[in-house]
Amino acid sequence: xxxxxxxIDLLGIGLAGPGLxxxxxxxxxxxxxxxxxxxxxxxxxxxxxxxxxxRRAGLAVRAAIAVAEAACAHAGLxxxxxxxxxxxxxxxxxxxxxxxxxxxxxxxxxxxxxxTNSVHNAAAxxxxxxxxxxxxxxxxxxxxxxxxxxxxxxVMQVLALRQPVLLVACDAPYPQPLQAVRPLPDAMxxxxxxxxxxxxxxxxxxxxxxxxxxxxEPAEAATACADAGLDALRAQIPAARALPLLVAVxxxxxxxxxxPGAGAGAGKGAVRLHIDVIGSA
Amino acid sequence: MTPLAITHFTLTTALGAGNxxxxxxxxxxxxxxxxxxxxxxxxxxxxxxxGGLDEPALPAALSDFDxxxxxxxxxxxxxDGFADAVARARTRWGAHRVAVLMATSTxxxxxxxxxxRHRGADGALPAxxxxxxxxxxxxxxxxxxxxxxxxxxxxxxxxxxxxSAKVFAAAQRLIEAGWADAxxxxxxxxxxxxxxxxFNSLELFSPEICRPWxxxxxxxxxxxxxxxxxxxxxxxxxxxxxxxxxxxxxxGTGESSDGYHMSSPHPEGIGAIAAMRQALDSAGCxxxxxxxxxxxxxxxxxxxxxxxxxxxxxxxxxxxxxxxKGATGHTLGAAGAVEAAIGLLALQQGFIPGGLNCxxxxxxxxxxxxxxxxxxPLRRVLSNSFGFGGSNASLLLGAA
Numbered sequence: 001x002x003x004x005x006x007x008i009d010l011l012g013i014g015l016a017g018p019g020l021x022x023x024x025x026x027x028x029x030x031x032x033x034x035x036x037x038x039x040x041x042x043x044x045x046x047x048x049x050x051x052x053x054x055r056r057a058g059l060a061v062r063a064a065i066a067v068a069e070a071a072c073a074h075a076g077l078x079x080x081x082x083x084x085x086x087x088x089x090x091x092x093x094x095x096x097x098x099x100x101x102x103x104x105x106x107x108x109x110x111x112x113x114x115x116t117n118s119v120h121n122a123a124a125x126x127x128x129x130x131x132x133x134x135x136x137x138x139x140x141x142x143x144x145x146x147x148x149x150x151x152x153x154x155v156m157q158v159l160a161l162r163q164p165v166l167l168v169a170c171d172a173p174y175p176q177p178l179q180a181v182r183p184l185p186d187a188m189x190x191x192x193x194x195x196x197x198x199x200x201x202x203x204x205x206x207x208x209x210x211x212x213x214x215x216x217e218p219a220e221a222a223t224a225c226a227d228a229g230l231d232a233l234r235a236q237i238p239a240a241r242a243l244p245l246l247v248a249v250x251x252x253x254x255x256x257x258x259x260p261g262a263g264a265g266a267g268k269g270a271v272r273l274h275i276d277v278i279g280s281a
Numbered sequence: 282m283t284p285l286a287i288t289h290f291t292l293t294t295a296l297g298a299g300n301x302x303x304x305x306x307x308x309x310x311x312x313x314x315x316x317x318x319x320x321x322x323x324x325x326x327x328x329x330x331x332g333g334l335d336e337p338a339l340p341a342a343l344s345d346f347d348x349x350x351x352x353x354x355x356x357x358x359x360x361d362g363f364a365d366a367v368a369r370a371r372t373r374w375g376a377h378r379v380a381v382l383m384a385t386s387t388x389x390x391x392x393x394x395x396x397x398r399h400r401g402a403d404g405a406l407p408a409x410x411x412x413x414x415x416x417x418x419x420x421x422x423x424x425x426x427x428x429x430x431x432x433x434x435x436x437x438x439x440x441x442x443x444x445s446a447k448v449f450a451a452a453q454r455l456i457e458a459g460w461a462d463a464x465x466x467x468x469x470x471x472x473x474x475x476x477x478x479x480f481n482s483l484e485l486f487s488p489e490i491c492r493p494w495x496x497x498x499x500x501x502x503x504x505x506x507x508x509x510x511x512x513x514x515x516x517x518x519x520x521x522x523x524x525x526x527x528x529x530x531x532x533g534t535g536e537s538s539d540g541y542h543m544s545s546p547h548p549e550g551i552g553a554i555a556a557m558r559q560a561l562d563s564a565g566c567x568x569x570x571x572x573x574x575x576x577x578x579x580x581x582x583x584x585x586x587x588x589x590x591x592x593x594x595x596x597x598x599x600x601x602x603x604x605x606k607g608a609t610g611h612t613l614g615a616a617g618a619v620e621a622a623i624g625l626l627a628l629q630q631g632f633i634p635g636g637l638n639c640x641x642x643x644x645x646x647x648x649x650x651x652x653x654x655x656x657x658p659l660r661r662v663l664s665n666s667f668g669f670g671g672s673n674a675s676l677l678l679g680a681a
Contacts, residue, residue, distance in 0.1 A: 126543070
């Protein structure tokens with residue numbers, strides 16, 4: 001038995017990734033009009049973050065906040081009004097490395113700021129401080145399936161709260177030696193503003209989502225990206241698992257996107273996240 | 282929300298492995314805290330260490346997951362017939378219909394901290410270091426799902442010290458939406474260098490045993506723990522062996538953000554008040570139905586002052602409340618699930634656990650803080666959990 005399908009609307013998108021400098025600027029690549037080029041990720045400075053916090057925040061936090069800001073602006077919604085779901089495979093890798101180096105010393109001394117920034121919900125904390133957002137926020141991790149988990153939780157939040165929810169998926173690479181055991185090629189952030197169906201007259205897209213156990217049929221395999229560069233990102237960066245969905249929305253055509261899903265099961269019987277992109281604007 | 286059946290729960294803390302030793306210690310007012318002797322850490326402070334975690338205990342098939350946090354997760358799953366109860370739920374609903382929502386703040390970071398002490402000449406980490414299965418924040422959900430043979434949605438919530446209260450709310454949403462029929466929720470956090478030296482750097486790690494609500498409180502004591510609950514769409518009636526009667530009920534949940542500061546709570550307790558009110562509202566209850574509040578109660582000067590103010594704003598000053606962190610230490614990402622389990626034990630056995638180490642009550646705090654454990658018939662318990670990043674969660678639990 002599969003889970004009941006639910007319909008929600010997509011109102012706004014924020015994007016920053018390798019060769020993907022924002023949602024609007026990436027449309028030609030996502031639509032297949034241009035090949036993806038592997039340019040380094042450019043993270044615009046998050047304007048909502050006060051200068052002191054901007055200095056304290058690492059790349060993973062700045063990228064998450066930059067795409068969150070872009071998605072809220074795209075949706076035309078005030079950030080403070082939104083509940084949020086942040087998801088990341090590894091949080092702030094540079095901060096983690098510095099802490100581990102300090103703790104390897106004979107008499108460890110750690111910086112209070114580094115310790116505060118080590119919590120997995122640092123990006124969410126900085127975001128809610130920056131926008132004085134007092135709605136609920138959660139921060140998740142499911143290793144390679146972190147985007148799948150975040151999307152699932154965000155959809156559940158939209159249904160429960162009956163109001164728009166901000167989803168932010170962001171990953172940033174570790175320095176060595178952790179980079180060797182968890183190689184991520186570059187930082188990437190994807191933010192989506194999701195809302196109950198019918199919230200606005202013209203959503204970017206309407207999505208119908210369901211969890212389905214994998215039947216083993218090839219048609220139900222995880223959706224790939226036709227562009228080889230995008231598909232390489234999809235395999236390498238957890239947040240880039242959003243790309244097949246973004247491609248479908250950018251093309252504005254009805255499409256079925258299958259995500260591997262945030263479950264521990266592999267192969268037949270594992271729960272996949274099925275997304276039908278319908279009614280694209 | 283519709284009340285959700287909690288059919289099984291278990292906790293393992295410095296007070297012991299499983300529900301019985303924890304309930305006994307709480308009723309007798311015993312603490313599991315000791316002066317810190319964790320590994321080579323000689324900071325002045327007290328910790329609640331769980332025994333038996335220094336040697337590997339995982340089955341061979343799960344050996345890549347071996348680290349202190351997953352050893353503790355494993356130990357906790359073996360208590361009170363919990364893993365057997367999950368196996369019955371798997372049969373009842375199907376493996377893909379049971380979600381696994383876990384919570385931790387530091388996961389297996391100790392493994393990485395120790396690996397950084399053994400880097401090769403080229404700087405590389407030791408070859409037997411397993412990042413995905415130990416360090417990664419998601420490893421706990423993967424480990425629990427594999428151990429329990431579950432293939433439903435699985436992830437880790439990591440919002441510092443509110444993490445494992447929030448998994449109850451996330452599970453409720455999945456079941457309500459029809460995306461799962463049951464959920465294993467829980468929190469596991471283990472001692473590590475990051476939190477010991479980190480809280481010390483913030484001057485929040487008290488050199489003395491922690492003293493919630495005491496005038497001389499000077500910070501927290503750290504603990505480690507594993508606690509789990511099994512939530513099911515429907516309990517079953519009857520007393521036959523293996524029946525899935527409710528052990529308690531999840532009645533309401535509340536979640537909010539402070540939007541104020543990364544490591545200090547909003548001084549007016551705005552977020553805490555919102556979380557408590559939402560828990561009551563979602564249950565359709567008013568404040569008068571709550572018989573006992575298990576406080577977040579870390580014993581940092583700021584937390585207790587904020588929480589006292591927030592509790593009085595919502596409940597007035599009559600409802601009995603206490604912090605159990607003087608017994609268990611602050612178990613961080615596990616605290617929400619530990620204290621939910623303590624709330625369920627208090628409902629089942631009819632007692633209010635006394636808050637330990639409060640010799641001289643802070644005269645500035647006005648809530649009805651209970652310092653001696655006592656028998657009391659309870660119908661509804663509220664549990665508070667607040668974390669770094671301004672993350673707040675409250676759970677309203679009901680008796681079976």
